[in-house]
Amino acid sequence: MSTPHLPVSPHCGAPSHDSTLPTRAGVGLKPEHFRQIVETRPDIGFFEIHAENYMVDGGPFHHYLTRIREQYPLSIHGVGLSIGGETPLDLKHLDQLAHLIDRYAPESFSEHLAWASHGDVFLNDLLPVPYTAQTLQRVCDHIDQVQTHLKRTMLLENPATYIEFAASTMAETEFINEVLRRTGCGLLLDVNNVYVSCTNHHRDPHDYIRALPSSAVGEIHLAGFAREQDANGDPLLIDSHGSPIAQAVWQLYAYSLELVGPVATLIERDNDIPRFNVLHAEAQQAELLMREHTSLEQVA
Amino acid sequence: MSGHQAFVAALFDADLPHPAGLSTWNGSDPAARFAVYRNNVIVSLVDALADTYPVTQELVGEAFFRAMARLYIGEAPPHSRVLAFYGASFPDFIEQFPPAASVPYLADVARLEMLRVEAYHAADTSALSAEVIAQALANADSLPQQLITFHPSLRLLQSRYAVVSLWAAHQGITEISTIDPVIAESALVVRPHLDVEIIHLNHGAGDFVSQLTHRKTLGEALEHSSEIQPDFDLAGILGLLIQSQAIVSMNIKE
Numbered sequence: 001m002s003t004p005h006l007p008v009s010p011h012c013g014a015p016s017h018d019s020t021l022p023t024r025a026g027v028g029l030k031p032e033h034f035r036q037i038v039e040t041r042p043d044i045g046f047f048e049i050h051a052e053n054y055m056v057d058g059g060p061f062h063h064y065l066t067r068i069r070e071q072y073p074l075s076i077h078g079v080g081l082s083i084g085g086e087t088p089l090d091l092k093h094l095d096q097l098a099h100l101i102d103r104y105a106p107e108s109f110s111e112h113l114a115w116a117s118h119g120d121v122f123l124n125d126l127l128p129v130p131y132t133a134q135t136l137q138r139v140c141d142h143i144d145q146v147q148t149h150l151k152r153t154m155l156l157e158n159p160a161t162y163i164e165f166a167a168s169t170m171a172e173t174e175f176i177n178e179v180l181r182r183t184g185c186g187l188l189l190d191v192n193n194v195y196v197s198c199t200n201h202h203r204d205p206h207d208y209i210r211a212l213p214s215s216a217v218g219e220i221h222l223a224g225f226a227r228e229q230d231a232n233g234d235p236l237l238i239d240s241h242g243s244p245i246a247q248a249v250w251q252l253y254a255y256s257l258e259l260v261g262p263v264a265t266l267i268e269r270d271n272d273i274p275r276f277n278v279l280h281a282e283a284q285q286a287e288l289l290m291r292e293h294t295s296l297e298q299v300a
Numbered sequence: 301m302s303g304h305q306a307f308v309a310a311l312f313d314a315d316l317p318h319p320a321g322l323s324t325w326n327g328s329d330p331a332a333r334f335a336v337y338r339n340n341v342i343v344s345l346v347d348a349l350a351d352t353y354p355v356t357q358e359l360v361g362e363a364f365f366r367a368m369a370r371l372y373i374g375e376a377p378p379h380s381r382v383l384a385f386y387g388a389s390f391p392d393f394i395e396q397f398p399p400a401a402s403v404p405y406l407a408d409v410a411r412l413e414m415l416r417v418e419a420y421h422a423a424d425t426s427a428l429s430a431e432v433i434a435q436a437l438a439n440a441d442s443l444p445q446q447l448i449t450f451h452p453s454l455r456l457l458q459s460r461y462a463v464v465s466l467w468a469a470h471q472g473i474t475e476i477s478t479i480d481p482v483i484a485e486s487a488l489v490v491r492p493h494l495d496v497e498i499i500h501l502n503h504g505a506g507d508f509v510s511q512l513t514h515r516k517t518l519g520e521a522l523e524h525s526s527e528i529q530p531d532f533d534l535a536g537i538l539g540l541l542i543q544s545q546a547i548v549s550m551n552i553k554e
Contacts, residue, residue: 052381052382052383053384055381055382056382056384056421057421057422057423057424057452058421058422058423058424058452059419059420059421059422059424059453059491059494060420060494061421062424063424063494079381080381080382085304086302086303086304087304090381093381096382115304116381117381118304118305118307118308120379121308121377121378121379122377122378122379122380122381122383123308123311123341123377123378124341124344124345124348124378124383125337125340125341125344127307127337128337130303130321162333162334162336162337163322163323163324163330163333163334163337164322164323164324164325165321165322165323166321166322166323167321200333201325202325202326228336230324230326230328230329230332230333231328231329231331231332231333232326232327232328234326234328236332236333236336238336
């Protein structure tokens with residue numbers, strides 16, 4: 001493919017975590033694609049990994065990630081910290097994360113506004129948090145602890161949710177704004193999650209995106225969802241990461257770009273992994289939209 | 301019970317009502333929406349087990365495997381955020397699972413599959429070169445006192461069943477109809493570089509490797525294995541260990 005006409009951050013030379021992800025599209029790194037990426041060096045803006053998959057001693061995962069990291073900017077995305085958890089952060093896990101970040105010096109580290117464990121049980125899902133003064137304090141304390149331990153700021157991802165809590169006293173966007181303000185962390189704007197959650201809770205996704213601070217967005221995620229129905233027959237979208245990005249999400253992405261400007265954008269696919277070229281084509285589509293929906297002053 | 305404790309209990313037990321305090325914009329029953337979380341948790345963990353145990357799944361069929369996995373997950377949810385090794389106790393569960401009793405070798409095939417995952421993700425180390433090993437073995441006086449350290453990926457499974465042949469049949473390497481599953485086989489699992497190798501060892505060779513992994517000297521291991529298998533082939537197993545790059549150091553016992 002031709003080089004995109006975008007302000008592309010240089011990624012040659014020794015990677016440093018002082019730098020940021022390039023304003024380009026990236027792809028989630030999957031073992032199915034390791035060989036092809038190393039052998040063909042596709043023109044991709046960056047790769048993103050799930051931290052927990054690489055918390056192993058050695059073998060092919062580290063072999064390929066080491067080679068890929070030498071050639072590309074890297075984002076490390078955690079799914080297991082359980083920042084919204086009631087119980088304290090797992091310090092052993094935090095140490096493993098710090099070790100992984102030291103080893104690969106990613107341009108970005110991000111985690112979720114969700115909980116994934118309780119006590120010593122890990123649930124392998126991103127579970128919802130009520131939005132109250134008490135949970136706000138806990139989430140901020142956990143993010144402070146993570147940022148202090150890792151000696152860097154993180155990005156927090158807005159969640160995809162299927163239920164809400166009667167106990168919530170503030171809107172999700174209000175909660176996120178307050179977390180960003182108090183902790184100084186950045187925002188990973190998951191546009192698919194916005195679309196999924198707003199559909200599921202009957203809100204306007206454009207209002208949702210406008211309610212977030214566009215200047216705090218350090219990365220965007222795009223993914224596919226599955227369509228189901230709730231008990232009343234109203235649409236219930238599932239953040240499945242198992243299908244191509246929906247047209248409605250591309251449109252919402254274009255809308256987000258008008259507000260945020262060009263920003264590192266990840267194509268996420270974690271289930272029914274297609275050939276690499278399919279994801280590469282979605283990355284090219286994202287870069288096309290980045291060029292089309294970015295005002296001249298933002299590029300300048 | 302804390303909010304999350306009740307939430308977790310309801311995730312793992314579909315007979316429990318959904319946790320209190322859930323709301324929906326349209327007043328619909330939150331149970332249908334809570335079921336999404338329940339499904340995400342259980343299905344993702346069943347999928348994790350299916351990734352680790354593909355041959356086990358083929359042996360009993362997908363429906364049986366997934367039903368068995370669900371019961372296991374209820375008893376033994378993950379305690380680590382690193383799911384690569386989730387299900388290490390699944391073979392023991394299978395061994396005690398009455399509906400699986402008609403496939404007596406199932407638990408050992410599952411054990412072999414978990415050892416394969418362990419080897420895949422084990423630490424990387426260079427093997428000792430064949431020349432250095434040959435030099436160490438050439439000294440007849442010190443030979444019996446040699447202690448061998450294996451590659452961090454090396455695993456051994458001594459089974460009463462034909463685990464290696466069964467595993468190979470499901471890779472399309474051998475024809476399943478030719479396998480007698482009740483013939484004992486040992487499996488040597490090692491990953492010298494990127495690919496995990498699963499190598500069939502006979503009873504004596506399996507015993508020899510087991511002795512060495514328990515820090516017995518070459519002399520002690522040889523004596524033990526020769527008693528177990530009178531025609532024990534020392535040169536054969538040493539050659540195989542060298543060829544598979546399983547040896548990372550040799551030291552003379554003080």
